[in-house]
Amino acid sequence: MEEREQRYEFIIVGGGIAGVTCAQQLASQFPSDVVLLLSASRLIKAVTNFKQVSKTLEKFDIEEQSASVFQESYPNILVIESTVTELNTAQHRVTAENGKEYVYGQLCICAGARPKLIQQNNPYVLGIRDTDTAKEFQKRLSDARRVIVVGNGGIALELVYEIEGCEVIWAIKDKDIGNTFFDPGAAQFLLPSLMGEKPDVLLQCKRTKFTTEGGDQQMDSSTTNRTLGSALGPDWHEGMKLKGTRQVFHKVHIEYQCEVDQLYLKDDFLKLKKTAIAFPENKEEEKISKPDNDLWPVYICLTNGKIYGCDFIVSATGVVPNIEPFVKDATLEVIGSGIKVDDHMRTTTTDVYAAGDICTTSWQPSPHWQQMRLWTQARQMGWYAAKCMTADRQGESIDMDFCFELFAHITKFFNYKVVLLGKYNGQDLGTDQELMVRCTSGQEYVKVVMQRGKMMGAVLIGDTDLEETFENLILNQMDLSAYGEDLLNPGIDIEDYFD
Ligand SMILES: Cc1cc2nc3c(=O)[nH]c(=O)nc-3n(C[C@H](O)[C@H](O)[C@H](O)COP(=O)(O)OP(=O)(O)OC[C@H]3O[C@@H](n4cnc5c(N)ncnc54)[C@H](O)[C@@H]3O)c2cc1C
Ligand SMILES: NC(=O)C1=CN([C@@H]2O[C@H](COP(=O)(O)OP(=O)(O)OC[C@H]3O[C@@H](n4cnc5c(N)ncnc54)[C@H](O)[C@@H]3O)[C@@H](O)[C@H]2O)C=CC1
Numbered sequence: 001m002e003e004r005e006q007r008y009e010f011i012i013v014g015g016g017i018a019g020v021t022c023a024q025q026l027a028s029q030f031p032s033d034v035v036l037l038l039s040a041s042r043l044i045k046a047v048t049n050f051k052q053v054s055k056t057l058e059k060f061d062i063e064e065q066s067a068s069v070f071q072e073s074y075p076n077i078l079v080i081e082s083t084v085t086e087l088n089t090a091q092h093r094v095t096a097e098n099g100k101e102y103v104y105g106q107l108c109i110c111a112g113a114r115p116k117l118i119q120q121n122n123p124y125v126l127g128i129r130d131t132d133t134a135k136e137f138q139k140r141l142s143d144a145r146r147v148i149v150v151g152n153g154g155i156a157l158e159l160v161y162e163i164e165g166c167e168v169i170w171a172i173k174d175k176d177i178g179n180t181f182f183d184p185g186a187a188q189f190l191l192p193s194l195m196g197e198k199p200d201v202l203l204q205c206k207r208t209k210f211t212t213e214g215g216d217q218q219m220d221s222s223t224t225n226r227t228l229g230s231a232l233g234p235d236w237h238e239g240m241k242l243k244g245t246r247q248v249f250h251k252v253h254i255e256y257q258c259e260v261d262q263l264y265l266k267d268d269f270l271k272l273k274k275t276a277i278a279f280p281e282n283k284e285e286e287k288i289s290k291p292d293n294d295l296w297p298v299y300i301c302l303t304n305g306k307i308y309g310c311d312f313i314v315s316a317t318g319v320v321p322n323i324e325p326f327v328k329d330a331t332l333e334v335i336g337s338g339i340k341v342d343d344h345m346r347t348t349t350t351d352v353y354a355a356g357d358i359c360t361t362s363w364q365p366s367p368h369w370q371q372m373r374l375w376t377q378a379r380q381m382g383w384y385a386a387k388c389m390t391a392d393r394q395g396e397s398i399d400m401d402f403c404f405e406l407f408a409h410i411t412k413f414f415n416y417k418v419v420l421l422g423k424y425n426g427q428d429l430g431t432d433q434e435l436m437v438r439c440t441s442g443q444e445y446v447k448v449v450m451q452r453g454k455m456m457g458a459v460l461i462g463d464t465d466l467e468e469t470f471e472n473l474i475l476n477q478m479d480l481s482a483y484g485e486d487l488l489n490p491g492i493d494i495e496d497y498f499d
Helices: 017-029 067-073 131-142 154-162 184-195 266-272 283-288 375-394 467-476 481-488 494-498
Strands: 005-013 035-039 043-052 058-066 077-081 084-088 093-096 101-109 113-115 146-150 167-171 209-211 251-255 260-265 298-302 307-310 312-315 319-321 338-341 352-354 359-361 408-413 416-422 433-440 444-451 454-461
Touching (some): 017 043, 017 375, 035 101, 058 067, 146 154, 146 307, 154 167, 154 184, 154 408, 184 433, 298 312, 338 352, 352 375, 416 467, 433 481, 444 481, 454 467
Parallel strands (some): 005 035, 005 101, 146 312
Antiparallel strands (some): 043 058, 084 093, 113 319, 260 298, 408 416, 416 454, 433 444, 444 454
16 A cells, blocks of 8 residues: 655655756755655756856756656656645645645745736636646637737736737836836837837847747646646747737737726626727827727726727736745745745745745845846756755755846847846935946847946846846946946947956
């Protein structure tokens, strides 16, 4: 008979980047121990081809793998597809959905996050997180004439640019697009790319690549937990047809500074005897708000008084960490919405660590770092958590990893390479910050955030090739006052000065 309770020196919960990286690191540190990886998702995310591009910028590929393929490369990692439902820290025990119990020596919780939707249980409101939700979105889009995208962060920016053959109404709370990544200047620089025609040739830039090789065949909806898959990431839409039913090529209308007030299903809306607005085809129609003669399955009333009908709504409104099974145990403190971790990725209870999207950091950060729920940070935290677990187990001390010195993120928006460094939006810098901007329309946007002559952050859009130099300048905090505006003078080869 199979034992109901098994003991493992190391148990990791979560098969996303954070959990898998943590398990890999522990498995190589302790080759004679078995590392147990419990994951609600059938496929796990493995980091491959990792390259340190510069001191803090990194590049890697991600592969979705089945447990059996992954275990071939890591024979001392045991992957079990199972959702953890309870944690009992007093007994060092986790309980899985089938009632099976696992006792740990050390535990690292890497259960990620899920979309924070504007309305739960509404069949017309979709969030995008994992392969299942991305496929559901693609399926709905293939029959759609109009979608409404709510939110102004990473997912919304990607969708409004990629969707074709369908009218897109983009409702944002802010005055400008892309508020989680950009300042108003950068938003203005990017806007023409959204409203104009897309380039035929897509930019190939150095960035992480998402591969779903074999994912299709391996998907089995009966065993895949719909709400708890691993997060997608860079290039998730590559090779995916994001096309609606209309002949229109790329058509986006933005409603600024508004939120969702009410949602109505068609029958309820018709009873209200209110008028919805047609998709504004031009500036003139924006002013006069032509009534919409089409009928739609769902209607959205915005706080600016406008009402639009659509086929479905994408709620790209941030994430909420999957903490519920773990915080039933009262010893785990929560800050913000995540599990609180200290500078050694320890939670508030002994032998329990957390990493990735599920955690909220509570250490005093370096002046140029902030937590953001991103792929790179999930990998870094998973790796560092394993180092800290090892050190604690061996009674050694360990310094905070260098990757937490500087926030560094490479990505792509609207087919431009985007690099964000340090306090790129002047986060928490107070009032004595200064901005310097260099912008060539359609080509590049360079912004640096300066404080008392020192560089604190930068936004680099386009192929600026400035990331390494600026990374050094932020890290070494050299006094740059003497250079004044020349710092961004394109006629001066800045790298010669500072490399
Ligand atoms: C559409 C999309 C695009 C993105 N694009 C980018 C990008 O371009 N760049 C970037 O840096 N970041 C991007 N991100 C963010 C990035 O993907 C995440 O920050 C990162 O993957 C989080 O990794 P994680 O391991 O912490 O969590 P997840 O990937 O969410 O993994 C959590 C794991 O835990 C499992 N799990 C959950 N609950 C339980 C439980 N109770 N028991 C057992 N297992 C459980 C899940 O099945 C999953 O395997 C994107 C995210 C999305 C959704
Ligand atoms: N290229 C990249 O780096 C990408 C990163 N991601 C990451 O994936 C995760 C999920 O992405 P997003 O959902 O876009 O989250 P996000 O955190 O990037 O953005 C959320 C947006 O929703 C807005 N919002 C929140 N509540 C709202 C409400 N009730 N009504 C209207 N707007 C509201 C916020 O103001 C913000 O603009 C994030 O961690 C994000 O950083 C996602 C896509 C691309």
